[in-house]
Amino acid sequence: MKNILKKLVGEKVKLQLPGKKIIAGMVIEIGSDVLVLFDGKDYLYLPIVHIQKITKLEPKEDDIPPPSGTPNIEHDEELSLRKVLTLGKGMFTEIYITGNQPIPGFISSIMNNYFVFYSPVYKTMLISLNHLKWLIPYTANQRPYSLTNQQLPLQPVNISLARTLEVQIEKMVNELVILNIGENSNLIGKLNSLQNNFIELITAREELIYLNMHDIKTIHFTNM
Template sequence: MASFKHFLNMQVTIEVSGKNIVEGILLEVGNDLLVLFNGENFLYIPLLHIQNVSESLNKESYGTVPSLQELEHEKDELSLRKVLTAAKGIFVEIKVTNSHSFHGYITTIMNNYFVFYSPVYKVMYISLQHLKWLIPYLTEQTPYTLSNNLLPVNPSNIPLARTLDVQLNKLNGELVVINSGERNEYIGKLDSIDSNFIQLITSKGEIILVGLRHLKSIFIP
């Protein structure tokens, strides 16, 4: 954390995994994530995905920085798991894949994944390792301005396992979408799973193996 102290309260440019560039004021740094204000939102970015940080060459006025009360925490205890826990039930935007952001809310946090409810994708299992950032909504607006009756409090009755690989075994035989279907072959029937790979059957009946460590998100369409 000491290496980030130089940049606290400065306008910085951060490259996040996947060649994502974000700019804003660096507000806080915790054990495994930092908080950036980009003029509109707070971005909670895990340090795991930060490629580099530098002082921004584009000096902008961000005005008055709003309160962080949406996700209250003790500054000396700021961590990804504490932020995720505080965010349960709050509408957020999460970035997992390079091409997709998901809007919804966190329902449950397990050892190496969390359960996310999206009005579009419904119940999703998100790998903690691949979460690039989280942005809490700062207003009472709901995703897509949907009414609350379309955003269930308990969206799934599927029992949860502590780890993602064990949870995936509960989806055997189901049609699933992996990593938001960023590749067509990542959509198929989950046929089997071992400690390292998921075996899918594609729409044409072909077999494809997907490495578990590259699994970012999965849901049943």
Template sequence: MLSDFVDLLGKYIEVEISGGDFHKGILIDAGLDIIVLNDGWTNSFLYIPFVHVQRWKEASLDEEYTSFNPPSEKPIEADTISFRKVLTIAKGLFVKVYVTGNKSIHGYITSIMNDYFVFHSPVYKTMFISMNHVKWLIPYSPNTIPYSLNKENLPLVPISTPLARSFYEQLKRLENQLVIIDGGDHTEKIGLLQKVRNNKMMLITAEGETVYRNLEHIKTIQLP
């Protein structure tokens, strides 16, 4: 357990993570690279990679928590918790992942590679998500199905081609294909991935403009 969190275990704390995002909850667990908060309003468990934690402190208990007892069972149980172990155990569970912007992504983790994982979303379909940019993850109970869909309407289509071990190599395999970066929140993040070299990418937009991007800042990528 992260030594600085030992004294706060079981207490109500406030955490600030990258991007000015704040979360409050009961500190349930902490590992070498991750902490776990229980949110009393939704009774959700937030798994927050420590690399994105900017500050934390014990907070005053909100009124909603005065009679709240965290559930005895966590959705992910492990003797020693870590970010990779959380991802591994969460495979097949319906989860919510937050990486950037004002929206989170709902779906299933299907494959875990060295520094990224493959995510199947009923809305966005297959996505490749960089582990370095995951701000938090919420796993749901095993019986939860997204959007109340029937399982027949939620096919987990496997990737037909072999996956590269690294995010960089996977992006290289997408050269000469149309891609959507970070959910397409800007027109310059949708286009033809022409080239990936030296940790940079060259993207041709719909208007024919060439845009270069640093791969260190690419959070998610998907095919339209």
């Protein structure tokens, strides 16, 4: 099927994302479900499903320099989000999921509907593919927080992983977890159960909270 967005390759545009976020840059490539944008500094890989509106930049808005190099993820076939994640596996990247703080780290595993991301701050995180807003690969000489290989080793996470996030969460029952990067205190607690797409969480005050599974963006153990 013809992709009407391909005509935007080489154009400078403004993208509107959920949460009224606006990103401007030059469209470098359009894949089957991902758009590559150069914002004057970085190459951003954005899942098309989260792009709410695209408009061309007015001349007075255009202060974005042209790219001087090529995207850090090299490929031969048409890009897709899964291919971006696969090619970026083990590469230092910055991802944006929720809140105001991008998360640096690296992808260690890619499953059916989630991937495992290691952050030097949050440690091992399970990220829903449905909630990834963008990914920025670092250049070869960049490392998060200038950490050394000893401080931030690139090694696979040694945990048994289920194919789907739902089954993985079921395996985490009775664990103390942090959901959605702990945006508020109600998203931190003991995972009591997962039934009918709702997570039952026990908070620090022993209050039972029920959270829709489809709203879970990230989850990680406090002891990972």
